[in-house]
Amino acid sequence: MTAAPAPIGPRPGDADPPLAAVEQIVALALAEDAPWGDLSSEASTPASATATARLVSRVDGVLAGGLALATAFRRADPRIEVRLLLADGAPLAPGADVAVVEGPARGILTGERVALNLAQRLSGVATLTRAYVDAVAGTGARIVDTRKTTPGLRVLEKAAVRAGGAHNHRHSLSDAVMLKDNHLAVLAAEGLGVAEAIRAVRSRIPHTTTLEVEVDRLDQLDAVLEGGADIILLDNFAPSDILTAVAQIDGRALIEASGGVTLGTVRAIAETGVDIISVGALTHSAPALDLGLDIAVR
Incomplete structure (x- = not known):
């Protein structure tokens, strides 16, 4: 032995x-x-x-x-x-x-x-x-990383994020469904509206798979909510628009804020009431x- x-x-x-x-x-x-x-x-x-x-x-x-x-x-x-x-x-x-x-x-x-x-x-x-x-202590917001990692070192860098006290987002494209602007553009070219596209994607994935949808404008929220996204990612929203989005979503989905987050802005973003803040800088900078x-x- x-x-x-x-x-x-x-x-x-x-x-x-x-x-x-x-x-x-x-x-x-x-x-x-x-x-x-x-x-x-x-x-x-x-x-x-x-x-x-x-x-x-x-x-x-x-x-x-x-x-x-x-x-x-x-x-x-x-x-x-x-x-x-x-x-x-x-x-x-x-x-x-x-x-x-x-x-x-x-x-x-x-x-x-x-x-x-x-x-x-x-x-x-x-x-x-x-x-x-x-920087976000006491707000209830969770800091997470992104896939902006050094090629070949992702598993190590995501472990380092955990060592720093934060959480991991997707480890890979295989982990969950995230529909970003380019995915929605392709679906729109196929004649599907946003809500219809989300429902179509939902019908093709296991019931255990999380579905997240990225938006970059407030006027997209109603369709994403209608489609039934589990998580809504607010991409590059100003804090005032995040406040509006949080009120509009009203607990019907988890809310993630992302895009251009810095140590100087992260506290204000957290205080809007979002659930998650994803920060690419944790690994790329x-x-x-x-x-x-x-x-x-x-």
């Missing part, structure tokens, strides 16, 4: 991405970074050399990507041991120790860049997400968080 792998740190929680997906992403990243070996480390570092490295935060923020970090080092050399000192979602301050990495020096040097790239990127997403979540890895060769 094969022994279970040793734990890598704090118990995994809801913020963790699936391990199989992390393994796949890290394998591709390492193959990209060292396709036929790490010439620098192999030429400069004795094969027998071992090292201890500490991952340290240099700024305030929120941690994410711990599993990806540990996986990168272990795939670089399975003899490397990674001890995560903090769980994803933990607050960071300058000088905070995040992880200890021990093992063959060559492997640590080879895995360092991929491990840091992922941890810095994902911690940046979690940090920006936490700022949005804090988050700066990498400054994390450093300091190595001491033994």
